[in-house]
């Protein structure tokens with residue numbers, strides 16, 4: 220279980236003092252909504268370790284993540300777009316999620332398995348720049364799979380996709396979350412995405428997370 224406990228933060232020169240309390244269970248998608256500027260990215264940056272809180276804990280199964288630098292946190296982050304290196308193949312982009320010491324055979328196997336799981340078997344040699352928006356997000360999800368970190372932060376991951384790709388990608392996120400016990404935190408402006416796949420919902424308002432369901 221991921222528990223954010225009394226996590227406080229203020230941007231330099233800003234009056235708002237954030238105080239975050241939330242819980243996210245493994246195998247579930249926890250949605251965060253809120254108006255533009257309410258602090259959704261600030262929360263994700265605190266979870267990823269890009270910002271340091273004034274006080275509080277980010278507790279994953281009894282371990283406080285706050286002292287850990289970003290690279291040591293059990294976290295993957297996927298954005299609306301620009302998650303890939305466009306000049307590299309899909310396979311190379313996925314392989315970037317693996318530790319640098321992994322042997323070549325193990326890398327090839329892990330990458331193929333992950334691409335197959337996201338529905339892109341056979342597309343590994345395609346250059347990322349030639350993939351559709353939906354395919355790019357699938358490659359980024361395959362990289363998240365091989366990284367194998369239990370907390371997955373998604374910042375508007377479906378917003379750049381057309382309706383068909385959007386529905387398919389969000390169903391894939393739900394399936395991967397269940398299959399791999401991810402604690403998935405989904406930041407979205409779109410209530411239809413949230414209603415379709417989230418188990419818990421919070422709204423960010425006046426610096427605090429309000430439980431919505």
Ligand SMILES: Nc1ncnc2c1ncn2[C@@H]1O[C@H](COP(=O)(O)OP(=O)(O)OP(=O)(O)O)[C@@H](O)[C@H]1O
Nearest residue numbers: 230231232233253254255256257258259260261262
């Ligand atoms: N580095 C910073 N220094 C000072 N203020 C900042 C900084 N980053 C963000 N802010 C301010 O903090 C507030 C919250 O910003 P944040 O980006 O977290 O909101 P958001 O809910 O993610 O917005 P959006 O939905 O538009 O992406 C805003 O008022 C923003 O201007």
